[in-house]
Amino acid sequence: MTGRFPIEDVTPVVACGRYPAKAVVGEAVPVSARAYREGHAALGCNVVWRPVDGPPRPFTRMRPSEAGDDRWHATIRPDRIGAWTFTVEAFDDPYLTWRHAIVAKVEAGQEAADLGNDLAEGAEVLESAAGGVPDEDRQRVRDAAAALRDEALPLPQRLAPALDLADLLWAYPVRRLVTATEPYQIWVDRPRALFSAWYELFPRSEGAVVDPDGRPIRSGTFATAAQRLPAIAAMGFDVVYLPPIHPIGRVNRKGRDNSLTAGPDDVGSPWAIGAAEGGHDAIHPDLGTVEDFRRFVEAARGHGLEVAMDLALQCAPDHPWVTEHPEWFTARPDGTIAYAENPPKKYQDIYPLNFDNDPAGIRAEILRVVTYWIDQGIKIFRVDNPHTKPFDFWHWLIGEVRRRDPEVFLLAEAFTRPAVMHGLAKIGFAQSYTYFTWRTSAEELRTYCTELLAAADHMRPNFWPTTPDILPDHLVHGGPAMFRIRAVLAALLSPSWGMYAGYELCERAPRPGSGEYLNSEKYELRPRNWADAEARGESLAPFIARLNHVRRANPALHWLRNLRFHEIDNPALLCWSKRDPDSDNTVLVVCCLDPVNVHWGNTTLDMPALGFDWHERFTVRDELTGAEYDWGQHNAVRLDPQELPAHVFTVHRHGSPPAADQAAGAARHPGHQGGVTG
Numbered sequence: 001m002t003g004r005f006p007i008e009d010v011t012p013v014v015a016c017g018r019y020p021a022k023a024v025v026g027e028a029v030p031v032s033a034r035a036y037r038e039g040h041a042a043l044g045c046n047v048v049w050r051p052v053d054g055p056p057r058p059f060t061r062m063r064p065s066e067a068g069d070d071r072w073h074a075t076i077r078p079d080r081i082g083a084w085t086f087t088v089e090a091f092d093d094p095y096l097t098w099r100h101a102i103v104a105k106v107e108a109g110q111e112a113a114d115l116g117n118d119l120a121e122g123a124e125v126l127e128s129a130a131g132g133v134p135d136e137d138r139q140r141v142r143d144a145a146a147a148l149r150d151e152a153l154p155l156p157q158r159l160a161p162a163l164d165l166a167d168l169l170w171a172y173p174v175r176r177l178v179t180a181t182e183p184y185q186i187w188v189d190r191p192r193a194l195f196s197a198w199y200e201l202f203p204r205s206e207g208a209v210v211d212p213d214g215r216p217i218r219s220g221t222f223a224t225a226a227q228r229l230p231a232i233a234a235m236g237f238d239v240v241y242l243p244p245i246h247p248i249g250r251v252n253r254k255g256r257d258n259s260l261t262a263g264p265d266d267v268g269s270p271w272a273i274g275a276a277e278g279g280h281d282a283i284h285p286d287l288g289t290v291e292d293f294r295r296f297v298e299a300a301r302g303h304g305l306e307v308a309m310d311l312a313l314q315c316a317p318d319h320p321w322v323t324e325h326p327e328w329f330t331a332r333p334d335g336t337i338a339y340a341e342n343p344p345k346k347y348q349d350i351y352p353l354n355f356d357n358d359p360a361g362i363r364a365e366i367l368r369v370v371t372y373w374i375d376q377g378i379k380i381f382r383v384d385n386p387h388t389k390p391f392d393f394w395h396w397l398i399g400e401v402r403r404r405d406p407e408v409f410l411l412a413e414a415f416t417r418p419a420v421m422h423g424l425a426k427i428g429f430a431q432s433y434t435y436f437t438w439r440t441s442a443e444e445l446r447t448y449c450t451e452l453l454a455a456a457d458h459m460r461p462n463f464w465p466t467t468p469d470i471l472p473d474h475l476v477h478g479g480p481a482m483f484r485i486r487a488v489l490a491a492l493l494s495p496s497w498g499m500y501a502g503y504e505l506c507e508r509a510p511r512p513g514s515g516e517y518l519n520s521e522k523y524e525l526r527p528r529n530w531a532d533a534e535a536r537g538e539s540l541a542p543f544i545a546r547l548n549h550v551r552r553a554n555p556a557l558h559w560l561r562n563l564r565f566h567e568i569d570n571p572a573l574l575c576w577s578k579r580d581p582d583s584d585n586t587v588l589v590v591c592c593l594d595p596v597n598v599h600w601g602n603t604t605l606d607m608p609a610l611g612f613d614w615h616e617r618f619t620v621r622d623e624l625t626g627a628e629y630d631w632g633q634h635n636a637v638r639l640d641p642q643e644l645p646a647h648v649f650t651v652h653r654h655g656s657p658p659a660a661d662q663a664a665g666a667a668r669h670p671g672h673q674g675g676v677t678g
Contacts, residue, residue: 004037004177004178004179005177006036007045007090008035009033010032010033011457012184014458017185018426023084024190024195025188027077030073031047031088033088036070043093046060046175047076049076061074072088083185084186087182088180092177119148120148123146123149126145129165130145132173132174133169141165194460197236198498199235199237199239200467200499201242206225207223208224214525221287221292223295226300228530235504238305243271243522245293246282247284249316249349250316253269253349257518257523266523270284271312271314306379307380308378311381311384314340314351314385328354338352340352355389380408383413386414391427394424394427395428398428409430410430411431415435432462436464436465442573449576453563462496465486469516471508471510471515476510485595491551492578504544554580554585555582563577569604570600572593572594573592574590575605577610585650587651589647590649597641617632619651621652623648
């Protein structure tokens, strides 16, 4: 320990300070520490925080925990992208010490004659304090000091001006014996690194033409894919993610449904990158040119969409790197290059890079490739299987990218061991795929989300109900109701979520024994008749659009740290809320997890988490139906998943709810213990 006062267990600190904690611009970042001192004198704590290349932000005083555990708390709100530091300081607070002591003595019946030294000491403290308060308050402090010395005044009048300075001298304290921690790091991203809605799109499928057997006649292009952008934007997404757009290898190309033998017309997997036409800095000629890609990026921007690009650091056997840099790969005893394996799975169409062979050369080339795509307008990269590459490489690459453009961020697609997933987040990946896809029960979801909350200083989740690689059984068997349920959970539990194209059509035909889709889009063109599905009322697009609209309209849903679960007596129902005190916005959700049966439940709400006292009542407005109800701590709910699987309520104090839309069927249903919904 160094310094006058102990300061311990500072947060947010990641890996003992080895890596920066995470925040985004405008995020309320909780800072805490345990600090204490000897004896009974008052201790104060504060945070000094600043951008690395800028001046300190305003002094932020920390408040002690109500639990009396010597823990101190404050909130800081970074206002620009980049590297920040914060330092916790502890100090002797003579005003608080004096104030507490003299109030206790007066309450014990001591008179002015007994308090001469106390009054004089208080005057000295205030005279010292006068130099640290704003100019407009200085004379007030000096007058209070003079009153303490004025023996002609009655004791209450001598004390009152000094005691009334409590709020001022909390904000501008006299600080003695200041002890400071070392500086701790925070990396601050742009808001989209925390709050985003992704839509995954294979450009080659949009506008593609296939024969009756699904064989390709003509690939889609960037130009035809751009025609899908208005519908994606209308559903409320803000990121359109493209799987690899590079030339696809012909050597060992996989056929339909991952078959080992490709037919002459099979298009192959986009993740088998590289062919005679080029590698990671080239575009598949069927999709168009670099100029066509730039036009697609600009068209997306015109619809309020940002393009995210796949960064898959692997090569097809005919990738130019294989012949130009054979040392970048692993040679087997027979002289062949080792292809990728995840036993028992084999990926004969992919050669993994060996980062221990010529690491400097590999790093320089990958940085060149990433910088090239940044120059084409890309600021988000979804990284394929980052857990199969060295961690020190990613730490280096992310640092280099941040130095060139701090607005760029990377999403880790890593379904692997928890420690590895968290490790990738710690070294700088801005978002992470998660186990949400396989968490189905209320208990599993609560437990997992609570784990994510505990890791919020370094890991930001992105919830995906499906991916091109993953079709979970609950969607195969749950039908459209389950698709709506999982969309509600993904979109409203996590500030970032993603949806793979075809989800809105409830595509769920499985390939037996694989956990993947039949006729997987990874290996063939998959044109879809979007307009026909919507005309028949078979598309979830309007429902998805409503969810994303609710997300955008409610600031409470933009954050992760504010997630709170509430008790409900039916395990088939999950109840949670998010509250943003700055905007006085609260969203309360009750979701049915069973896609078939009608369920009733009774809530026991954590009222302070909603901003209310335990006895208060309030109005909830269902943002999916427009209905309004009168609620309190205990409420009965009914959900029929075949009609609507969830209530998505905004919470309003009595007298302040928005006017109900009668045309939309809004109604009020007061009940004995709460509004009965359904």
